[in-house]
Amino acid sequence: MLYFINNYCNIMYYSSLAAIRRAFPPSDKKGFHMPRDASTEKPLVELVNVTKIYPPDVVAAEDVSLRIYKGEILFLTGTSGAGKTTLIKLICCLETPTRGLIEVAGRNLSRISSAGVQRMRQKIGVAYQDFRLLDKQTVLQNIAMAMEVTYASPKLIRFRVEELLELLNLSDKRDKLAGELSRGEQQRVALARAAANGPSLLLADEPTGNLDPVATELVINLFRYLNERNGTTIVVATHDESIYADTEYRVMSLSKGQLSAHPSRAPHQIELFEA
């Protein structure tokens, strides 16, 4: 049985890689596993002593400082209610911090205009934990929407959507209404929408929560590919230990709103983080 799954995964992996290559032609921006030189490089996302308190007194993030560098993949882990979603929402301006500073691509989010926020969101792909799909529209329309707001050409939209669907094994669902899909399928549609614009930052909130091992593998491959070929910076919030258990990427752990390097990680990562 395991052998079968493994074999199937491999087939899916190779056929999907071809699709990825077509969808996202390689660029010179190469991804990397670890921040190259944390002391000199400007981070893509920087949180400085960020605290978020939901009224009346729920502390969802407490004094969080975090730097996310261009081209890295970061896993944010933590138990339910630890504050993972809150952190992601803070980065994409869906929530404002109670205290502290957040910078994305060098811009202070507390001083950004609403037009600026919208422009920024076009470059950040977010796969929400609750998907935020339009149930009464088709899978195709849902994904295309993300590209339409950037006035992409219909040809490019069509092409990207087809490739992403193939990639996530959803091709036969293209014209189905999003509301009629299973949770796992919806989850992949949400991810496809987040990746559609070829964003420079991809925030995935619990992207594998409803997926079987095969689909999980597809998603991880998509991340890896986007990261290595396009240099996409990816933040994955998850409590699915299987996807970060033996990863070479950075893993941070949240607990009751407090951030720390994941206990299973080597100490040098802690240094890097604190540098």
Added chain:
Amino acid sequence: MRFLAYILRQTGKNLRQTWGTQIMTLLTVTLSVLIFAFFFLIYTNMIRASERLGNDVRLIVYLDQEVPEQMRPEFEKKIRDFAPVEKIVFVSRTEAFAKLSAQLGKEKDVLNDLGPDFLPPSIEVYPLKTLNDLTKISQFSDFLLTLPHAAKVQSGSDWLRRFGYFTNLLRVVVLLSAGLLIISMTFIISYTLRLTVLSRQGELEVLRLLGATSAYIRLPLLLEGMLQGLLGSSLGLAALYSLYQWIANRFSGPGFLKLFDITFFPPEITAGILLTSIVLCTAGSLFSIRRFIRI
């Protein structure tokens, strides 16, 4: 270019999603433009007609006795002393008879039995154009009645007065229908847009998350209002024009309606009505957008 295509597509999407309401709105706009333009058309024609009437205001003093030639300057002096006058014409019995038979033309045989004396002599007084006030005219006609041998003064002022009342009434109606136009357009449009916005609430929310600019979200709604204004007022004016054509054909030719020789709006007024409707509808949508979309 692509930007425009997207905006237009988005507008089409909105219209399709709430087409039932859209048609009702269109009809409301059409109807209010029709009502307003109808009264306004009558009003402008009335104004024109009364100007034409005012141009040939003439007071006729009928006398029970001819004014002898040598008395005429005295009469003239009396009249001119009371009010400035353009000209004064004395009409004797025979002149009146000649005029009438000339007017009758072929039918003048009917006068044969009556004899040349049956019409009274008269003085036709043409006041200056400055005498356009109804009260002044009636004062003048009261004065003329005090002239020696004056039997009756025909000034048409009663008639003019009624005409004036009617014009005033019409002005009120025009103002009322203009108010109706403004209210119905702005309110109906903003109400319809509210429905559009509500029916697309979820979609707008997601668009916001995906980074849609405010132009991407607002312009289609603004365009929707503009389109309603343009289409609605065009339809309303077209309806009025066909009504006008129908009436013009039906009552054309000589007759009492000659007085109301109606003409349609000149192009600049037509354009003005179109433009005003578009502006009003756009304002209505703007109002709605500002109120219901926070982005």
